[in-house]
Amino acid sequence: xxxxxxxxxxxxxxxxxxxxxxxxxxxxxxxxxxxxxxxxxxxxxxxxxxxxxxxxxxxxxxxxxxxxxxxxxxxxxxxxxxxxxxxxxxxxxxxxxxxxxxxxxxxxxxxxxxxxxxxxxxxxxxxxxxxxxxxxxxxxxxxxxxxxxxxxxxxxxxxxxxxxxxxxxxxxxxxxxxxxxxxxxxxxxxxxxxxxxxxxxxxxxxxxxxxxxxxxxxxxxxxxxxxxxxxxxxxxxxxxxxxxxxxxxxxxxxxxxxxxxxxxxxxxxxxxxxxxxxxxxxxxxxxxxx
Amino acid sequence: xxxxxxxxxxxxxxxxxxxxxxxxxxxxxxxxxxxxxxxxxxxxxxxxxxxxxxxxxxxxxxxxxxxxxxxxxxxxxxxxxxxxxxxxxxxxxxxxxxxxxxxxxxxxxxxxxxxxxxxxxxxxxxxxxxxxxxxxxxxxxxxxxxxxxxxxxxxxxxxxxxxxxxxxxxxxxxxxxxxxxxxxxxxxxxxxxxxxxxxxxxxxxxxxxxxxxxxxxxxxxxxxxxxxxxxxxxxxxxxxxxxxxxxxxxxxxxxxxxxxxxxxxxxxxxxxxxxxx
Numbered sequence: 420x421x422x423x424x425x426x427x428x429x430x431x432x433x434x435x436x437x438x439x440x441x442x443x444x445x446x447x448x449x450x451x452x453x454x455x456x457x458x459x460x461x462x463x464x465x466x467x468x469x470x471x472x473x474x475x476x477x478x479x480x481x482x483x484x485x486x487x488x489x490x491x492x493x494x495x496x497x498x499x500x501x502x503x504x505x506x507x508x509x510x511x512x513x514x515x516x517x518x519x520x521x522x523x524x525x526x527x528x529x530x531x532x533x534x535x536x537x538x539x540x541x542x543x544x545x546x547x548x549x550x551x552x553x554x555x556x557x558x559x560x561x562x563x564x565x566x567x568x569x570x571x572x573x574x575x576x577x578x579x580x581x582x583x584x585x586x587x588x589x590x591x592x593x594x595x596x597x598x599x600x601x602x603x604x605x606x607x608x609x610x611x612x613x614x615x616x617x618x619x620x621x622x623x624x625x626x627x628x629x630x631x632x633x634x635x636x637x638x639x640x641x642x643x644x645x646x647x648x649x650x651x652x653x654x655x656x657x658x659x660x661x662x663x664x665x666x667x668x669x670x671x672x673x674x675x676x677x678x679x680x681x682x683x684x685x686x687x688x689x690x691x692x693x694x695x696x697x698x699x700x701x702x703x704x705x706x707x708x709x
Numbered sequence: 710x711x712x713x714x715x716x717x718x719x720x721x722x723x724x725x726x727x728x729x730x731x732x733x734x735x736x737x738x739x740x741x742x743x744x745x746x747x748x749x750x751x752x753x754x755x756x757x758x759x760x761x762x763x764x765x766x767x768x769x770x771x772x773x774x775x776x777x778x779x780x781x782x783x784x785x786x787x788x789x790x791x792x793x794x795x796x797x798x799x800x801x802x803x804x805x806x807x808x809x810x811x812x813x814x815x816x817x818x819x820x821x822x823x824x825x826x827x828x829x830x831x832x833x834x835x836x837x838x839x840x841x842x843x844x845x846x847x848x849x850x851x852x853x854x855x856x857x858x859x860x861x862x863x864x865x866x867x868x869x870x871x872x873x874x875x876x877x878x879x880x881x882x883x884x885x886x887x888x889x890x891x892x893x894x895x896x897x898x899x900x901x902x903x904x905x906x907x908x909x910x911x912x913x914x915x916x917x918x919x920x921x922x923x924x925x926x927x928x929x930x931x932x933x934x935x936x937x938x939x940x941x942x943x944x945x946x947x948x949x950x951x952x953x954x955x956x957x958x959x960x961x962x963x964x965x966x967x968x969x970x971x972x973x974x975x976x977x978x979x980x981x982x983x984x985x986x
Contacts, residue, residue, distance in 0.1 A: 428899075429855075460899035463835070463853045481803055481869045483853065483899050487838045493843060506829065512809060513825075516816045532806065557804060558869075585804040655766050 421707060423448050424458045424469035426487045428476045440688035442477060453707075465489060467494040471706040474498065478505045478684045479558060485509075497709035499702065500683040504661045507696040508683035511557040511589045514660065521659035524652060524677045526553075526670075527592035532627045541574050548592040550552070555589040556581040560682075567593060594677060599635075600645070600669040602653025603685055606705050607660055609654065611695040612645045614638045615668070639693035652676050664690075664702060727804050779964045785810060786980055788942075793820040795918075797942045797980065800962040801828035802872060822940040831939045834865045834901045834959045846934050847956040849903040849949055855896065858885040859904040863911065863949070863958055866892035867900050873961040876947065878911065888940050903958060907949035915972055918942050918979050922971040927955050935960065943976065 425444060429545050432438055445455045458465055458472075460483045466472060472491045474676035478500055479568045485505050491498035500508075507513045516533040531540070544552060554577045564584070566577045581588045597617060603610035616636035642650070653667040656678045666685025669676050685691070692698040723926065724861040780786060785807055786797040792835040798807035801823065808828060814821035823831070830836045838848040849863075862885075864877045871892065892900050914921055914928050920938025921929055926946070929930060935946060939960070945967075968976065 422735065454874070460853050461855060481833070483867055485829070486833060486835050486853075486867070489830065489833075490839060493839055502826075506825070510804065513812055516812065520816060530809075534806070586806040587809045604767070622720075 421453045421470040422468065423453045423455050423703065423706070424464075424466060424472045425455060425637070426458045426472060426474040426476060426484065428460055428483065440508055444473070444475070444699050444702075453703065454463055456629075457506065458487075460487075463490060466490040466496065469496055471703075471709075472496055472498040473702065473706060474500050474684060476684075477560065479509045479560075480506050484684075492603060497706050499706055501661065501665045502663070503670050504663045504683040507658045508665070509558055511559070511680065513557075514681055515589065517659045518656055518678060518681070520545055521655065523656045523659050525591075526594045526677050526679070529585050529590045531590050531596050533586050536575075536578055536582065538571060541571050544590055545571070545574075548590070548706040551593045553589075553593050554578060554581065555591065557585050559588065559590060569576075572659050594670045594672065594679075596670045598644050598681060600649050600653070600671060600676075601685070601691060602645075602650060602657075602667045602669060603691065603695075604654055604657035604665045604667060605701055607654060607658055609642060609650050610664070611638050611692045611698055612642060612650065612653075613691045614640055629687055631692040637691055639690055639695065641694045646671060646674070646676075648674070651674050652678060656681050664705075730807055734902065737805075741901045761911070780980075782965065784965075788982065789978055790979070790982065793822045794966050795822045795940075795942050795979075797976070799943065799964050802832060802962065803829060803940065822942075824940070826937045827941065831941055831944070831960045832866070832962070835867070837873075837939075837960050838957065841935070841938060841957055844938055846931065846936065846938070847954065849956050849958045851901055851903050853899050854902055855893065855899050856889060858889060858902050860885065860906045863903045863905060864888055864892060865901040865903075865959060866898065868894065868898035870894070871898075873959040874945070874946070876959065878905070903949070905949065905952040906953065909949050911958065912950060913961075915968060916944050916946055917968075917972055917975045920975060922969065922975060931955070931957060942947070 425441060427441060441457070445457070448455045456465070456469070463483070463486060466487060467490070472487065474484050474487055476484050477525065485502060488498050488500060488502040488505055492502055509519055512530050512565065515525065518525055519528070529544060551567045551569045552574065554566050554568055554574065559565055564581060568574045568577055578588060592637065599615045601613045601615055603612065616638065618635060649669055649671050652669055656667045657665040661680050664685065666682040668679040668682070670679055712759070722835070734808065780797065783799065783806070788795045788797060796807055796811055801807045808825060809822055811825050811828065813826060830840055835851055835853065837864070838851055840849045853867070855967070858879060860882070861878065861880045864879060865871065865873060866875060877888040879888050889900065914924055915938060916932035916970065919933045921932045924932070931946060931948070941960070943963050945961045945963040947961060948955050949958050
């Protein structure tokens, strides 16, 4: 019997949906004949005893999930998310660099070093990419440090805040849409697809509006109802990052699709996989086949 | 080596280098969120220092007179040596100018040292120790905890705001409670602990391209192996010395201004691509 470790932390278990998804994952794995153990950060030294590791916690190269992924690497244990994917997807500069290198379709994107932050440079970016612009702190997740700016003064207000957290920031052309496609990809193949409907009060999938957190709507969509070029773009973007599990966000305006980002450790607790009942089986198969 | 614990003189074992002695944990790198917590940290540190100093010899800060550094604060240098481009920087941490410079060269397919993987590994303490251990470098035993600390111990934060430059030596439960509260941001994050043997002392030593100035053979060998493993031109090594020998505790960034005159000269020689025989 193979041992599967599911790496979690306290913050992963912050609501009932997340807990239900983890229990469902464990039940599926046990149904496939594996022994499953939930591993918390204090259990990190148990990783070498596992046959595969599935990380279900917010990943970042600076937190304990990266330690878990590297521990798996050191001991030759297959892992999702692997440390390369965490390093690339955790940093939008790194992630967009990989996508650009493979000519994956993106909104116009520029990296700005704190040393390049000048009125002339910012003014040139507005001229080139239009108004508004999107400014992103590279390690943002859940749209937390993503801002839309309409003029140079607003740009500097946001950029100065982000530069405190990162020496480089991302500046991107704004692409308007009412929903994003989320294409789930595993090992270079479509795993699931859904739509994230953006709340009318914001341009982000999650935002704080008047002190209240506003979440996007999630609608699982069967493969046959997803435009083929969106699926292909999702697969191409995921391939530019690695061979693991990714959730690719895509805007598809008038058939002109572009990738907004590639996420490692994509959410699976909000109904993303409703039309795809075998998502966990495929993930577990992929892990043990590695 | 620099006596970080403060209460044990280390002249007998030949461990000392001419590096400035730093009186307790100090982080030369301002990281996001650190300013607002500086007061809490200062309180903890002040208390830690008092306890250290009552144990014996007082630590002396900056014995070496300040001289013009070989490189200015936050500056980077790219040096071509052995068919590779070496990035010299004070701080290689994630999302710094140095980190993105490395990433840019990697994306261009160039041979760059250190790699972005190396710098991430080197400055996250458990990863650094695990990787070093696998190549035969003696390292401290470590564990991850959310609250429990075996005493006495060295503690390192494990989160976005932590750097290996910040380590804390805790001797009793009261002190441990305060430090854990600080480094976990009131229990939000886990931390790394390393149990200290009785009589163990903590030392730091700076390595410039894997070379040290005035250190003992054991430390010199550590520096060479660590450079072979991580290829970081400028790094501060933290060691623990006990009856069982010397072991690696962590690697941390180094400020140019903290280099001794001889270390600055060594760095300048590497920058100018001098031959070392």
